[in-house]
Amino acid sequence: MLALSAALFCLPVAQAQSERFNVVYVMTDDQAPWTMGAYGNRESITPNMDRIAKEGALFRNAFTVTPVCSPSRVGFLTGLYGTQVGITDWIAPNEDAAGLGLPATATTWPAVLQKQGYRTALIGKWHLGSTPAFHPTKRGFDHFYGFLGGGNTPLDPTLEVNGKETKLKGSLPDLLTDDAMRFVEANKAKPFALVLHFRAPHTPYAPVPPEDSEPFKNLDPTIPTFKGLDVQQTKRFYREYYASVHSVDRNLGRLLAQLDQLDLTRRTIVIFASDHGYNIGQHGIHTKGNGFWMLGGANGPKRPNMWDTSLRIPLLVRWPGVIKAGSEITEAVTNLDLLPSILGMLRVAMSQSSQQNGLDFAPLLRGEKVAAWRDAVYGQYDLHNGGLAYMRMIRTSDWKLIRHHHENQMDELYDLKNDPDEARNLYNNAQHAKTRNELQNKLTSWQRSIGDPLTKEKSRLITGQ
Amino acid sequence: MLALSAALFCLPVAQAQSERFNVVYVMTDDQAPWTMGAYGNRESITPNMDRIAKEGALFRNAFTVTPVCSPSRVGFLTGLYGTQVGITDWIAPNEDAAGLGLPATATTWPAVLQKQGYRTALIGKWHLGSTPAFHPTKRGFDHFYGFLGGGNTPLDPTLEVNGKETKLKGSLPDLLTDDAMRFVEANKAKPFALVLHFRAPHTPYAPVPPEDSEPFKNLDPTIPTFKGLDVQQTKRFYREYYASVHSVDRNLGRLLAQLDQLDLTRRTIVIFASDHGYNIGQHGIHTKGNGFWMLGGANGPKRPNMWDTSLRIPLLVRWPGVIKAGSEITEAVTNLDLLPSILGMLRVAMSQSSQQNGLDFAPLLRGEKVAAWRDAVYGQYDLHNGGLAYMRMIRTSDWKLIRHHHENQMDELYDLKNDPDEARNLYNNAQHAKTRNELQNKLTSWQRSIGDPLTKEKSRLITGQ
Numbered sequence: 057m058l059a060l061s062a063a064l065f066c067l068p069v070a071q072a073q074s075e076r077f078n079v080v081y082v083m084t085d086d087q088a089p090w091t092m093g094a095y096g097n098r099e100s101i102t103p104n105m106d107r108i109a110k111e112g113a114l115f116r117n118a119f120t121v122t123p124v125c126s127p128s129r130v131g132f133l134t135g136l137y138g139t140q141v142g143i144t145d146w147i148a149p150n151e152d153a154a155g156l157g158l159p160a161t162a163t164t165w166p167a168v169l170q171k172q173g174y175r176t177a178l179i180g181k182w183h184l185g186s187t188p189a190f191h192p193t194k195r196g197f198d199h200f201y202g203f204l205g206g207g208n209t210p211l212d213p214t215l216e217v218n219g220k221e222t223k224l225k226g227s228l229p230d231l232l233t234d235d236a237m238r239f240v241e242a243n244k245a246k247p248f249a250l251v252l253h254f255r256a257p258h259t260p261y262a263p264v265p266p267e268d269s270e271p272f273k274n275l276d277p278t279i280p281t282f283k284g285l286d287v288q289q290t291k292r293f294y295r296e297y298y299a300s301v302h303s304v305d306r307n308l309g310r311l312l313a314q315l316d317q318l319d320l321t322r323r324t325i326v327i328f329a330s331d332h333g334y335n336i337g338q339h340g341i342h343t344k345g346n347g348f349w350m351l352g353g354a355n356g357p358k359r360p361n362m363w364d365t366s367l368r369i370p371l372l373v374r375w376p377g378v379i380k381a382g383s384e385i386t387e388a389v390t391n392l393d394l395l396p397s398i399l400g401m402l403r404v405a406m407s408q409s410s411q412q413n414g415l416d417f418a419p420l421l422r423g424e425k426v427a428a429w430r431d432a433v434y435g436q437y438d439l440h441n442g443g444l445a446y447m448r449m450i451r452t453s454d455w456k457l458i459r460h461h462h463e464n465q466m467d468e469l470y471d472l473k474n475d476p477d478e479a480r481n482l483y484n485n486a487q488h489a490k491t492r493n494e495l496q497n498k499l500t501s502w503q504r505s506i507g508d509p510l511t512k513e514k515s516r517l518i519t520g521q
Numbered sequence: 522m523l524a525l526s527a528a529l530f531c532l533p534v535a536q537a538q539s540e541r542f543n544v545v546y547v548m549t550d551d552q553a554p555w556t557m558g559a560y561g562n563r564e565s566i567t568p569n570m571d572r573i574a575k576e577g578a579l580f581r582n583a584f585t586v587t588p589v590c591s592p593s594r595v596g597f598l599t600g601l602y603g604t605q606v607g608i609t610d611w612i613a614p615n616e617d618a619a620g621l622g623l624p625a626t627a628t629t630w631p632a633v634l635q636k637q638g639y640r641t642a643l644i645g646k647w648h649l650g651s652t653p654a655f656h657p658t659k660r661g662f663d664h665f666y667g668f669l670g671g672g673n674t675p676l677d678p679t680l681e682v683n684g685k686e687t688k689l690k691g692s693l694p695d696l697l698t699d700d701a702m703r704f705v706e707a708n709k710a711k712p713f714a715l716v717l718h719f720r721a722p723h724t725p726y727a728p729v730p731p732e733d734s735e736p737f738k739n740l741d742p743t744i745p746t747f748k749g750l751d752v753q754q755t756k757r758f759y760r761e762y763y764a765s766v767h768s769v770d771r772n773l774g775r776l777l778a779q780l781d782q783l784d785l786t787r788r789t790i791v792i793f794a795s796d797h798g799y800n801i802g803q804h805g806i807h808t809k810g811n812g813f814w815m816l817g818g819a820n821g822p823k824r825p826n827m828w829d830t831s832l833r834i835p836l837l838v839r840w841p842g843v844i845k846a847g848s849e850i851t852e853a854v855t856n857l858d859l860l861p862s863i864l865g866m867l868r869v870a871m872s873q874s875s876q877q878n879g880l881d882f883a884p885l886l887r888g889e890k891v892a893a894w895r896d897a898v899y900g901q902y903d904l905h906n907g908g909l910a911y912m913r914m915i916r917t918s919d920w921k922l923i924r925h926h927h928e929n930q931m932d933e934l935y936d937l938k939n940d941p942d943e944a945r946n947l948y949n950n951a952q953h954a955k956t957r958n959e960l961q962n963k964l965t966s967w968q969r970s971i972g973d974p975l976t977k978e979k980s981r982l983i984t985g986q
Contacts, residue, residue, distance in 0.1 A: 148929050151982070284817025286749070340819060352749025352816025354805060357824040440982060441929045444909040464613050464906045517616070517905060 077375070078324040079169070079249040079398060080240075080311070083132065084304050085125065085181060085258040086344065088334035089118075089370040091301045099277050100298045104309035105372065108328050112374030113383035113421055119451070120391045121435045123332040123345030123366035125206060126183050128391055129253075132331070133164040133184075133195075135395035135412025137436060137506055144438035145346070146206055147183060157185015158195060163410040165395040166249050167196025172404050175243045178202060180232045180253030197251070201235040208255050210300065211263050227265050229256050233307035237314050244318050252311070257300030259343070261293070268303040269296075280337040286353030290337045297336060321376060325401055328372040329391070338365040339478075345437050345447075360445030362435055362458045363478050367451070375401065379421050387429045388453070389417050397421075413506065434502045446510060450499040457483075457495040462516050469495075542840070543789040544634070544714040544863060545705075545776070548597065549769050550590065550646060550723040551809065553799035554583075554835040556766045564742050565763045569774035570837065573793050577839030578848035578886055584916070585856045586900045588797040588810030588831035590671060591648050593856055594718075597796070598629040598649075598660075600860035600877025602901055602971055609903035610811070611671055612648060622650015623660060628875040630860040631714050632661025637869050640708045643667060645697045645718030662716070666700040673720050675765065676728050692730050694721050698772035702779050709783050717776070722765030724808070726758070733768040734761075745802040751818030755802045762801060786841060790866055793837040794856070803830040804943075810902050810912075825910030827900055827923045828943050832916070840866065844886050852894045853918070854882050862886075878971065899967045911975060915964040922948075922960040927981050934960075 089095040093102045094109035120128045125146040127138030138144040141162050158164075166176040177199035178192040185191075186204040193200055203215055213228045214221055224231055236252045262269070277294035279287065308328070315321045332344050341347035341359050345366045349356025369391065373379060378401075389397075392414035399406060400418035419426050435449035446461035454473045460466035469483040469492050482488045503511045554560040558567045559574035585593045590611040592603030603609040606627050623629075631641040642664035643657040650656075651669040658665055668680055678693045679686055689696055701717045727734070742759035744752065773793070780786045797809050806812035806824050810831045814821025836854065838844060843866075854862075857879035864871060865883035884891050900914035911926035919938045925931035934948040934957050947953045968976045 145929075150929065284751070284819040286817065340817075340821065349814045349816070349819075349821040351814070351819045351821060352751065352805075354749040354814075354816045356805065356814040356816060357822045359822040438981075440927060442931060444911075444925070444928045444931075446909075460909070462905060463909045464610075464615065466907060466909075516903075 076174075076247040076323075077402060078247055078320060079174075079327070079402070080252070080315070080324055081250065081327045081394075081398070082252045082254070082308060082311075082329075084254045084256060084301075084328075084330045086332070086334050087257050087301060087304070087330035087370060088365065089330075089368050090365075091257070091298065091334075092370055094372065095370060099275060099294075101271055101302055102305045104305045104312055105328055105370070107309075107312065108326055108372040108374045109382070111376075111381050112326070112372060113379045113385050115371035115373075115389055116384055116386045117388045117453075118329070118369045118371035118390070119367045119388065119433050119435070120332040120369050121433070122437050123362060123435075124437065124439070125331055127437070128331040129184055130158060130162070131391040131414075132329070132394050133166070134158070134162040135165075135392045135414040136162055137392070137413060139436060139438070139508055140411075140413075140506060143184070144436070145441050147185065148441050149205065152186045152205060155185075155187050155189075157187060157190030160189075160194070163406065163412075164196040165398050166251060168395075168399060168404060168406055168410075169247075169249045169402070170196050170198065172402075173247065175199070175239075175246050175248040176251070177236075177239045177248070178251045178253065179236045179239065180251075181206070181208070181255050182253070199239060201239075202232065202253065203255075210256060210260065210303070227303060229254050229303045229307045230265070233310055236311055240311070240314055240318065240320070244320060254304050254307075256304045257297050261296035261300040264299050264303040268306060269299040271302065272296075272298050282337050282340050282351070284340065284351035285337050286351070289353045290350075293336045293342070323376070325398075326372075326374040327394070327398070328370065329394070330369050331391075333364070333366045333368045335363075335365045339363055346439050346441065346443060358439070358443035360437065360439045360443055360447060360460070362437060362447055362449045362456075364456075364472075364476070367435065367449075373421060375421055380423060383421075383423075385417070385420050387417070387420055387426075388433050388451075389420075390414065390433055393417050432498060434499065436508070448499055448503060448508070448510065450495050450502065452495070455491055455495060457492060457499060459496075459499065461510050464517055541639075541712040541788075542867060543712055543785060544639075544792070544867070545717070545780070545789055546715065546792045546859075546863070547717045547719070547773060547776075547794075549719045549721060549766075549795045551797070551799050552722050552766060552769070552795035552835060553830065554795075554833050555830075556722070556763065556799075557835055559837065560835060564740060564759075566736055566767055567770045569770045569777055570793055570835070572774075572777065573791055573837040573839045574847070576841075576846050577791070577837060578844045578850050580836035580838075580854055581849055581851045582853045582918075583794070583834045583836035583855070584832045584853065584898050584900070585797040585834050586898070587902050588827060588900075589902065589904070590796055592902070593796040594649055595623060595627070596856040596879075597794070597859050598631070599623070599627040600630075600857045600879040601627055602857070602878060604901060604903070604973055605876075605878075605971060608649070609901070610906050612650065613906045614670065617651045617670060620650075620652050620654075622652060622655030625654075625659070628871065628877075629661040630863050631716060633860075633864060633869060633871055633875075634712075634714045634867070635661050635663065637867075638712065640664070640704075640711050640713040641716070642701075642704045642713070643716045643718065644701050644704065645716075646671070646673070646720050647718070664704060667697065667718065668720075675721060675725065675768070692768060694719055694768045694772045695730070698775055701776055705776070705779055705783065705785070709785060719769050719772075721769045722762050726761035726765040729764050729768040733771060734764040736767065737761075737763050747802050747805050747816075749805065749816035750802050751816070754818045755815075758801045758807070788841070790863075791837075791839040792859070792863070793835065794859070795834050796856075798829070798831045798833045800828075800830045804828055811904050811906065811908060823904070823908035825902065825904045825908055825912060825925070827902060827912055827914045827921075829921075829937075829941070832900065832914075838886060840886055845888060848886075848888075850882070850885050852882070852885055852891075853898050853916075854885075855879065855898055858882050897963060899964065901973070913964055913968060913973070913975065915960050915967065917960070920956055920960060922957060922964060924961075924964065926975050929982055 093106040178197040180202040183206045272295040342350040396414045396416040400416035439445040456470045458468040470478040558571040643662040645667040648671045737760040807815040861879045861881040865881035904910040921935045923933040935943040
C-alpha cells in the first residue's frame with residue numbers, strides 16, 4: 057500500500073448528504089484516446105465526450121497498467137494489480153465457468169460509496185466473474201443491468217434484467233443508456249454512483265443504428281502507415297470502429313442531457329474512460345495488449361505488447377465548480393488511481409484494512425500544487441489466452457522498458473522522447489545499457505513491492521533472465 | 522529407455538573390419554521434404570537426393586520430434602528428447618555464451634562408432650554448444666571442420682579449420698563438401714563415419730553460385746494458397762529456397778561421385794535427412810516450429826506450431842546389398858531413431874548405461890517383418906526465443922493432438938485422415954472429445970515416461986489445464 061492511501065484516512069468524514077456529489081462513471085471497451093475529438097481526431101465524431109473535456113479536465117497521460125479487459129477493470133474498481141487478485145488476462149469462458157472472478161477481499165470504490173449511503177449501479181459489462189459469488193450485487197452494486205461475461209452483440213443482446221437473462225430488442229448502447237437514465241431518474245434525490253460500462257466499441261463493431269454508421273459511410277479515414285496493411289480492410293475497420301464510438305457518444309449525449317434537465321449536472325462528477333488503448337494497424341496489429349497481426353488482411357498470431365497505443369486510455373473528468381473548464385492534466389495517472397481519486401474527490405475514506413496501489417489525483421483536479429507526483433508508471437500483463445507472455449513494464453516520461461519474462465530476445469527498450477511510436481527497440485543497444493539497468497532496478501523493486509509472483513519464480517532460461 | 526534398445530545388447534559383437542560399412546550421414550538445415558523430386562516436387566531440381574531414394578529407401582512418414590534446430594540435432598545424434606538434456610529451443614547466442622550445450626552424459630552415435638574403431642568427422646554446423654567443453658571433438662568426432670553456432674553465410678564464410686577460426690572464400694556448401702571429400706579420401710581404407718551438416722537451405726537463401734540460381738531464374742513456382750500472402754515475395758522466396766537446395770544437391774552429387782570413383786559406394790551406408798520441415802506460406806508462416814507470420818510481406822510474430830509441414834523431414838537411406846532399390850517405408854520414424862538404427866545397421870551395441878528413446882528401423886530396411894511398430898509419434902517444443910510456448914504433441918496415422926501448456930484456447934486437434942492440411946482445429950468439437958481424451962491419456966503417459974518437466978509443474982491456469 058502506498059503512503060498516500062494512509063492520507064485518505066485523515067480526511068474529514070463524509071459531508072452532509074445535501075452537499076454530496078453524485079458520480080457518473082462511464083467506461084467504454086477498447087476505445088483508444090485517438091478516437092476522440094478532444095484528443096485531436098478530426099474524423100471521428102464525439103461531441104459529447106468532447107463536451108466533458110471542454111467543461112472539465114482532459115488527462116494527457118493516462119494509462120492502464122494492464123492492456124486487456126478484466127485485469128484493467130480490476131484496477132479501475134479496486135486500485136489493485138491483476139496479479140494481486142489472480143486475474144491477469146481477460147477471463148475466458150472456461151476460466152469463468154471454473155470459478156475465476158474478483159475476490160471478496162478486493163474492495164471496489166462503489167462498495168465504499170455504498171457504505172456511505174450512495175445508491176450504486178453497474179449497468180453494462182462486468183467480466184469479473186459470472187458464477188454467483190462474483191455477482192456485481194456482491195461487490196458493491198445495488199443495481200445491476202447488463203451482462204456478466206466479456207462478450208455481447210451490438211444489436212438485440214441478451215442481458216440480465218432484474219436477475220433474469222432476457223433477450224432484448226435494440227441497440228446495446230441504447231438499451232444500457234435507457235437503464236442508466238431510469239436509474240438516474242429513480243435516484244435523482246439521493247447521492248448515487250452510476251457505473252456505466254459500454255461494450256462498444258469492442259468487436260464486432262457492427263451493426264450499429266444507421267444514425268451512427270451513416271456519418272462515416274463515405275469517410276476515407278486516415279490510417280497508420282505500416283507495410284503490408286490491407287488498406288481497404290483497415291479503412292473499413294476504421295469506419296466501423298468510429299461508428300461504434302459514435303453509438304456510445306450519442307448515448308452519452310442523452311445521459312448528459314438528462315443530467316442537465318434534472319439539474320444534476322452541477323452536483324455530479326462525470327468521469328469518462330476506456331479500459332485500455334487500441335490498435336487498428338498501429339504496429340501491424342489489431343486490438344490491444346493481446347493484439348494479433350493483421351497484415352495481409354488476416355488474423356495472425358498475437359503480438360503480446362505494452363506499446364503506448366495499447367496502454368494509453370482516454371480519461372476525462374467533469375467536476376462542476378471545482379475543475380477549471382478545459383483543463384489539461386499532464387501528470388501520468390493510471391487506472392489504479394480511480395479508486396483513491398473518486399474517494400478523494402468525495403472526501404470519503406477507505407477502511408484501514410483495505411489495500412490499493414493508486415494515487416489520489418483529486419488535488420490535481422482542484423488545481424492544487426502537488427509536490428511530488430509519480431515519476432514512473434508500472435505495468436504487468438500475464439497473457440495466457442490464445443498466446444503466452446509474462447510482461448512487466450516501467451514507463452517514465454522519456455523511456456519505456458518492457459521485459460518478457462521466461463522469453464529470450466523479446467525484451468524492449470524505447471526512447472519515447474525521440475521515438476514516440478516505439479519503432480526502434482534499443483534493448484540490446486550498448487549505448488543505452490545504463491538507462492536500461494536503472495529502469496530494470498526500479499522495475500524489480502516495484503515487482504517486489506506488489507508481491508509479483510514472477511519475483512518468486514526461478515527463471516526458465518539459462519541466460520539468467 | 523524403450524524395451525527395444527535392450528535388444529541391441531544381444532546383437533553379435535562388431536564384425537570384422539573388412540566387412541564393415543562406412544556411414545555417410547548428410548543432413549541439411551530447414552529443408553522440407555516437399556523440396557525434393559523424390560517426394561514429388563516437379564519444380565525443385567534434386568537429382569542426387571533423388572538418386573539416393575532410387576537406389577535405396579525413402580521414408581514416407583519421417584518426423585522430427587522437435588521442429589527446430591538444436592533440439593532436433595540432439596535427437597538425431599543421441600536419441601534423446603530436448604528436455605532430457607536441457608536444450609528445448611535453438612541455442613541463442615546469449616545462451617551459447619552462458620554455457621548451454623550438449624552434456625557429456627548424452628552419447629552420440631558417432632561416439633559409439635569411434636569406440637568401435639571408426640574414424641569420425643563432423644563437417645558443417647554443430648549448434649550444440651560453442652564453449653570448449655561442448656566441442657564436437659569432445660562428443661565423438663575425430664575431425665571437425667565447420668562452425669559451432671547456428672548461423673553462417675552462404676558465401677565466404679568463417680569456419681573453424683584445424684581448430685582455428687578461418688575466413689574462407691567461396692560457397693559454403695562447396696567448402697564443406699571439399700572437406701568431406703578430403704576426409705573420405707584420407708580414410709578410404711578404414712571404416713569411417715562422416716557427418717556432413719549443410720547449413721543450406723537455411724535463410725539467408727542467397728547468394729548461391731550462379732549454377733544453382735540460374736535454373737530457377739525464370740521459374741514461376743507453385744506456392745501455397747493462403748489469403749493475404751504477398752505472392753511476389755513468396756515466389757521469390759521459393760526461387761531462392763530451391764536454388765539453395767540445389768547448392769546442396771549439386772555438392773551431394775560430387776560426394777556420391779567420389780564414393781563411386783573410390784569404389785566405396787557398395788560398402789557405404791548413405792543417409793540423407795533434414796533437421797525438420799519447413800513452411801514458406803503454408804499456414805501463413807515462414808520457417809518452422811517457431812515460424813513467423815509472413816502475410817502482407819512482413820515478418821510478423823511467431824506462431825509456435827507442430828504442424829506436419831514443420832515436423833515432416835525427408836529421410837533417405839541407401840544401403841547397397843541390403844535395401845531393395847526404390848523401397849518406400851511407410852512406418853512412422855523419428856529423428857530419435859537414427860542412433861539405434863545406425864547402430865542397428867552396423868550391428869554395434871551401445872553401452873548398457875546409455876539411454877535413448879528411438880526405435881531401430883534397420884529391420885524395416887532389411888525388409889524383415891516387424892511385428893509391432895510404434896502407433897504414435899510424440900513431440901515436444903518449449904519455445905522461448907522470440908516467443909513463448911510449451912507444446913506437447915501426439916500424432917497417430919489419423920489424428921494429431923497438440924497441447925499448448927500454460928496457455929488457454931491454443932490446443933489443437935486435427936483429423937489427419939480428412940484434413941491432412943490441418944486447417945480445421947477440432948479441439949473443442951464435442952463430437953471428437955473421446956478421441957481427444959484418449960490421445961491426451963497417451964500423451965500424458967509418454968510425458969511421464971520421459972521425465973517431462975511439465976508433468977512436475979503446477980499449471981498456471983485456473984481451468985485446470
